[in-house]
Amino acid sequence: MTARKLLIAQNIDASYVEKVQKIIPDWNIVTGKDKEIWQKEAPEAEIIAGWKTGMEEYxxxxxNPSLKWVQTWSAGVNNLPLDRLSSRNIQLTSANGVHAFPISETIFALMLGLTRKIHTYVRSQQSKTWDHSNLKLEIHGKTLGILGTGAIGRETAKIAKAFGMKVLGMRHSGKPEEYIDEMYTSKQLHNLLPECDYVVVTLPLTKETNRMLGKKEFHLMKNTAFLINIGRGDIVVEDDLIEALNTGEIAGAGLDVFEKEPLETSSPLWEMENVITTPHTAGSTEYYDQRVIEDILIPNLKDYLDGKYPSINAVDYNKGY
Known part of the structure; x- marks a missing residue:
């Protein structure tokens, strides 16, 4: 009898493989992110952890595919063939939640950097220029709007309270959330934006969120407000954002994601004085693999072996997240 196979398409420490193997001692576990490894193993894999572009072919x-369940290594699932996975009744779970600490830290690094002009002073340091740069803003007591109140949004709201901030949230259901003073639905976005000193995007990319923030939305924001986007680049209409930054319609932006990645060298965002860019690294952390495996994959694997749908981060194909 051929052993059941789990393909983990990542390069992970042997200690994590051992932890998974204890749950499925009779299974064959294959690891490795190189295509030469996974393209050979994927056709016979019952479970794939860490979907890669091109796996659809294999x-x-x-x-009659062997595949029954996909556990992604990222929170976003917009790059997966969702329609085909759904039509085959393949179970899908994401790594949503592993990013809450590192991304919330990045959000505040960007907010504080823009508020206290750290990026400006770094440029001055490089040119050995001693200049005050009209520093005056504070983050304490300001109003923060969080678009998307999942694990990242909740952690961001929690931290915001240490700064005495008023926190507004937006989620599709409008359901209240701890640390968030007022919750708006997605249909109330235009009511939320004018109230905010900072607008943070932590949303997944779906049909509903694609190009959600454009010319009209930037016009509704305060001209002293900052936009932080760590969600997905396509949620923001980049040309409209650049125009809003150039005209002073908003004060600045901290961006970890872009419409096209890597960000093209011709993009004006690179050199804008009121912008901080990071190369889609907000979720990077030394604990990434540990959290995916111990907090998500192993508990979900136990559910799967018991004949239940994995309970953590089950993706709703209809919603796209």
Missing amino acids: TLEHE
Whole structure:
């Protein structure tokens, strides 16, 4: 009898493989992010942890695919063939939640950097220029709007309270959330934006959120407000953002994600004085693999072995997240 197979398409420490193997001692576990490894193993994998571009050819193209469950290594699932996975009734879970600490730290690094002009002073240091740069803003007591109140949004709201901030949140359901003073629905976005000194985007990319923030939305924001986007680049209309930054319609932006990545060298965002860019690294952390495996994959694997749908971060194909 052929052993059941779990493919972990990542390069992970052997200690994590051992922890997973204890749960499925009779399974064959294969690890490795290189295509030469996973393209050979994917056709026979019952479970794939860490979906890679191109895997569709080696799994879903088969008439009777072995694949039953995909556990992603990222929070976003917009790059997966969702329609085909859904039509094959393949269970799908994400790594949502592993980013809450590192991304919330990045959000505040960007907010504080823009508020206290750290990026300006770094440039001055490089040119050995001693200049006050009209520093005057504080973050304490200001109003923060969080678009998307999942794990990242909740952690961001929690930290905001240490700064005495008023926190407004937006989620599709409008359901209240701890640390958030007022909750808005997505249909109330235009009511939320004018109230905010900082607008933070932590939303997934879906049909509803695609190009959600454009010319009209920037016009509604305060001209002293800052935009922070760590969600997905396509949620923001980049040309409209650049125009709003150039005209002073908003004060500045901290951006970790972009419409096209890597950010093209011709983009004006690189050199704008009121912008901080980071290369889609907000979720990077020394604990990433540990959290995916111990907090998500192993508990979900136990559910799967018991014949239940994995309970952590189950993706709703209809919603796209």
